[in-house]
Amino acid sequence: MPGFDDLLGQDAAKTTLERAFSLGKVHHAYRFEGPPGVGKTFAARLLARALVCERVAGCGTCSSCTRAMSLATEGPEIPGHPDVIMVGRGLYPASLIGSQESTGISVDQIRKIVLPRMGYGPHEGRALVIIVLDADELTIAAANSLLKTLEEPPQNTHFILVTSRPKRLIDTIASRTIRVRFGPLPKAALRTLLHTEGLSPDEDLLERAQGSLDRARLLGSEEERATYANFVEAVEKAVEARDPGAAVRFAESRPGERDVLLDHLRYLGTSYALRERERAERAPERLGEFAEDHRIVLRAARAIEQNGSPALALEALILELSDRPR
Numbered sequence: 517m518p519g520f521d522d523l524l525g526q527d528a529a530k531t532t533l534e535r536a537f538s539l540g541k542v543h544h545a546y547r548f549e550g551p552p553g554v555g556k557t558f559a560a561r562l563l564a565r566a567l568v569c570e571r572v573a574g575c576g577t578c579s580s581c582t583r584a585m586s587l588a589t590e591g592p593e594i595p596g597h598p599d600v601i602m603v604g605r606g607l608y609p610a611s612l613i614g615s616q617e618s619t620g621i622s623v624d625q626i627r628k629i630v631l632p633r634m635g636y637g638p639h640e641g642r643a644l645v646i647i648v649l650d651a652d653e654l655t656i657a658a659a660n661s662l663l664k665t666l667e668e669p670p671q672n673t674h675f676i677l678v679t680s681r682p683k684r685l686i687d688t689i690a691s692r693t694i695r696v697r698f699g700p701l702p703k704a705a706l707r708t709l710l711h712t713e714g715l716s717p718d719e720d721l722l723e724r725a726q727g728s729l730d731r732a733r734l735l736g737s738e739e740e741r742a743t744y745a746n747f748v749e750a751v752e753k754a755v756e757a758r759d760p761g762a763a764v765r766f767a768e769s770r771p772g773e774r775d776v777l778l779d780h781l782r783y784l785g786t787s788y789a790l791r792e793r794e795r796a797e798r799a800p801e802r803l804g805e806f807a808e809d810h811r812i813v814l815r816a817a818r819a820i821e822q823n824g825s826p827a828l829a830l831e832a833l834i835l836e837l838s839d840r841p842r
């Protein structure tokens with residue numbers, strides 16, 4: 517089906533959506549779940565395009581298709597088709613919706629952007645599609661204001677909720693939507709996607725990207741690579757010092773934002789995983805031992821993910837690594 521041909525590396529999701537179309541059973545509320553940077557939002561836009569297409573399920577060439585896939589270059593970055601509505605935290609200026617959205621997607625945004633469109637149907641005919649970006653950021657008030665509509669939307673109205681943190685999604689929202697799972701992108705798909713952007717990734721980059729196009733793009737820029745490399749170097753230095761003071765100093769120099777720090781730790785973890793694979797090729801019987809460094813990094817990342825103190829997790833990381841044979 518032409519509508520979803522561009523969705524690379526997500527065969528299961530693609531099949532689900534194509535089947536729904538061919539059976540004429542496109543559900544009124546989906547949630548697209550999966551890691552960041554694997555094509556969920558892109559898929560949501562393809563589904564929206566297929567729903568508003570003037571010909572068949574996303575021909576890609578009619579005016580509706582073209583506008584559904586284009587994003588405004590001025591003002592909020594939203595699709596150019598009036599029946600494809602996008603909401604997301606901070607997408608619209610506070611002056612428009614009357615809220616700063618410091619805690620999440622506000623009820624004001626839902627009231628201003630989504631609810632007024634309910635009950636009037638699509639402007640141009642075929643369907644009205646609402647894409648909710650990072651739906652786990654819906655505040656409780658915003659989620660509550662959507663519940664009734666999600667359960668029984670007006671005819672030809674479809675919701676697509678996108679999330680890479682499904683566990684944080686409010687239960688009542690999750691239970692009213694049908695899940696479509698997205699996985700990490702296979703390397704071949706990642707390579708093809710990067711090629712279309714004029715990048716030629718090497719095997720190392722594909723490995724480190726861990727199936728995420730966003731991550732691959734990030735690692736593709738020299739500047740970012742250098743930042744990560746510096747982090748790894750700082751870890752190595754602190755570990756070599758074998759001194760609690762060095763661990764504390766390293767912990768104090770960490771990236772301030774939790775998500776950024778976690779990205780750095782994942783990079784470190786991947787570095788160790790790659791190193792451990794190389795070592796294991798030479799001495800397969802010692803694989804378990806080599807894998808320990810990687811596990812120590814993962815433990816630190818998990819502690820931080822679970823809201824542990826980043827400083828304590830990093831100090832423990834350095835001290836544990838210091839105890840390991842180098």
Ligand SMILES: [Zn+2]
Nearest residue numbers: 569575578581
């Ligand atoms: Zn079309």
